Amino acid sequence: MTADNAHSPSEDGSTRRDFLYLTAAAFGAVGAGSVAWPFINQMNPAADTLAMSTTEVDLGPIEVGQSITVMWRGKPVFIRHRTPEEIAEAEAVDVSSLRDKETDKQRAEKPAWLVTVGVCTHLGCVPLGQKTGDAKGEYGGWFCPCHGSHYDTSGRIRKGPAPKNLAVPPYTFTTDTTIKIG
Amino acid sequence: MASGPRQKFDNPVIEWVDSRLPIFTLMNKEYGVFPTPRNFNYFWNFGAIAMVMLVTMIVTGITLAMHYNTSTAGAFDSVERIMRDVNSGWLIRYLHMNGASFFFIAVYIHIFRGMYYGSYKKPRELLWMLGVLIFLLMMATAFMGYVLPWGQMSFWGATVITNLFSAIPLVGDSIVTFLWGGFSVDNPTLTRFFALHYLLPFVIVGVVFLHVWALHVTGSNNPLGIDVKGPQDTLPFHPYYTMKDMFGILVFLIVYVAFVFFMPNALGHPDNYIPANPMVTPAHIVPEWYFLPFYAILRAITFDIGIPFTDIVFIEAKLGGVLAMFGSIAMLFILPFLDTHPIRSATFRPWYRIALFGFVVVFLILGVCGSKPAEGFWVPLSQLCTLLYFAFFVVAIPFFNKKEPVAELPPSIHQAVLTSQPVAAE
Ligand code: HEM
Ligand code: FES
Numbered sequence: 139m140t141a142d143n144a145h146s147p148s149e150d151g152s153t154r155r156d157f158l159y160l161t162a163a164a165f166g167a168v169g170a171g172s173v174a175w176p177f178i179n180q181m182n183p184a185a186d187t188l189a190m191s192t193t194e195v196d197l198g199p200i201e202v203g204q205s206i207t208v209m210w211r212g213k214p215v216f217i218r219h220r221t222p223e224e225i226a227e228a229e230a231v232d233v234s235s236l237r238d239k240e241t242d243k244q245r246a247e248k249p250a251w252l253v254t255v256g257v258c259t260h261l262g263c264v265p266l267g268q269k270t271g272d273a274k275g276e277y278g279g280w281f282c283p284c285h286g287s288h289y290d291t292s293g294r295i296r297k298g299p300a301p302k303n304l305a306v307p308p309y310t311f312t313t314d315t316t317i318k319i320g
Numbered sequence: 321m322a323s324g325p326r327q328k329f330d331n332p333v334i335e336w337v338d339s340r341l342p343i344f345t346l347m348n349k350e351y352g353v354f355p356t357p358r359n360f361n362y363f364w365n366f367g368a369i370a371m372v373m374l375v376t377m378i379v380t381g382i383t384l385a386m387h388y389n390t391s392t393a394g395a396f397d398s399v400e401r402i403m404r405d406v407n408s409g410w411l412i413r414y415l416h417m418n419g420a421s422f423f424f425i426a427v428y429i430h431i432f433r434g435m436y437y438g439s440y441k442k443p444r445e446l447l448w449m450l451g452v453l454i455f456l457l458m459m460a461t462a463f464m465g466y467v468l469p470w471g472q473m474s475f476w477g478a479t480v481i482t483n484l485f486s487a488i489p490l491v492g493d494s495i496v497t498f499l500w501g502g503f504s505v506d507n508p509t510l511t512r513f514f515a516l517h518y519l520l521p522f523v524i525v526g527v528v529f530l531h532v533w534a535l536h537v538t539g540s541n542n543p544l545g546i547d548v549k550g551p552q553d554t555l556p557f558h559p560y561y562t563m564k565d566m567f568g569i570l571v572f573l574i575v576y577v578a579f580v581f582f583m584p585n586a587l588g589h590p591d592n593y594i595p596a597n598p599m600v601t602p603a604h605i606v607p608e609w610y611f612l613p614f615y616a617i618l619r620a621i622t623f624d625i626g627i628p629f630t631d632i633v634f635i636e637a638k639l640g641g642v643l644a645m646f647g648s649i650a651m652l653f654i655l656p657f658l659d660t661h662p663i664r665s666a667t668f669r670p671w672y673r674i675a676l677f678g679f680v681v682v683f684l685i686l687g688v689c690g691s692k693p694a695e696g697f698w699v700p701l702s703q704l705c706t707l708l709y710f711a712f713f714v715v716a717i718p719f720f721n722k723k724e725p726v727a728e729l730p731p732s733i734h735q736a737v738l739t740s741q742p743v744a745a746e
Contacts (some may be wrong), residue, residue: 183503207599209598213501213504261484263476285622
């Protein structure tokens, strides 16, 4: 019996040789995977790219009704000093009618200041609406010319192919008139 | 490869090499005496033409890379320097830029040839699928190449196309960050695109090798779509088809260099001569012409797919567009298994022939739609054409499998050629 142990089947028909094959394959797979991982993970953002990811903005000079665009992580961020009408409009919307249901309160920490990432959630174009002469779309916020998405004065998607509202980046008020994005 | 007795070469040097590594025997077998159907028409030139274009792209690409600067700060200027200061740089760049277009022209005609004459059918299914794989790799290569000059269209094309992956549920955003190596298309993205743009053409060379290998196992199809029955149906590849291919290649190259010398920017977009600006999107983003039909399919899905009159959505419009676009190429991939009609050549399949011409027209209209802004009348037109595109594969072809009459075929290639039946006329 001892001599032929490797080949003699146990009760369920498997042999020791089968076990060795499986363990060898499993070790091989884990080994190959752990070697492959660094070569895959190198594609993710590097430490210095991550380190550059905060931006400070002085809100002082921005008049009511004015918008500015700043760079954060290589993307435009829209900061709009909203007028009372714009705020009222954004707050009056029936949330259940929205594609991406968010109240204006959830999106703007201080109602006067709306901070959003200026990247259309469809395929990443920069929507129009920051400059005075720009088309602002049917809801008075922003309009993305690439495939026609309309955003309201809270940066929420109202019409067109984009699935989500303009993202609100993480930001904190460091003083009453400065914010740190990121 | 070394099986069987080897014929000796007269030249002693060739004989010395060949007896140790029978590479000359191999070349002679595959490209010298290789038996080839005697009734090829000019559609059969485009494989060889595509091969010439692939070599052209590699030679011009490597020479461009000697002067190209892979950084967002330097890329645009280095391409302008190639155009103005590098010796013959303008020529090499225009050859590369227009070469991509002409490579796609050759491959589109080559694919049409395969569809018209049923070259994808048994026993050439794998040969065809390797071809579709080459087409996919070419699209990836050309897409990344177009990013390299770092103009406005480079940047925004890259942004829109990489953002497609964000449509994937749950992991979409992480995948996009992974592709970018950051939080937007930026320096890390450009660098990796260059690395891959350099690599992929050589992967294509590898797949082309498999493609030709598979071809030489089954032998070529021909305009009649009937099997070769014996030596009277074939000619040795050399000199008959080496000459005919050479002629076709020269005619094709004349058109190509006419573009290079006289209208080098006709196929490109002027906005790509504006340096990339992440803060300003061009009014109208269009990809290179050879992507337009697929871009139109992508944009045609403007509606969510779910249960009507409820909020329940299974597939968001954005994901739907991406699925439709990749699906349109998947259709080509599985074509050999969709079409089970016993006759290959459309010459003997009047129904399929009409449908195929309709398909080509639909594909061209989609190309026009892709170049227009996604507004007004262009949206329903792209939707209709997208529907027809898929209907060709999943409605028309299965219908023909069942209903299209099986015509009587000529008994053999040489009889068809010698009795010059109208169908055999080239
Ligand atoms: C399948 C073969 C290839 C295709 C389809 C292709 C396609 C393209 C395209 C469309 C461009 C943009 C041209 C422009 O608008 O300026 C480009 C640029 C470039 N390609 Fe390729 N390419 C191929 C092979 C290669 C190879 C093998 C190299 C070698 C490194 C290379 C190096 C470059 C460089 C350095 C540029 C940037 C300079 C420029 O924009 O002219 N390419 N390629
Ligand atoms: S990217 Fe804005 S609508 Fe498509």
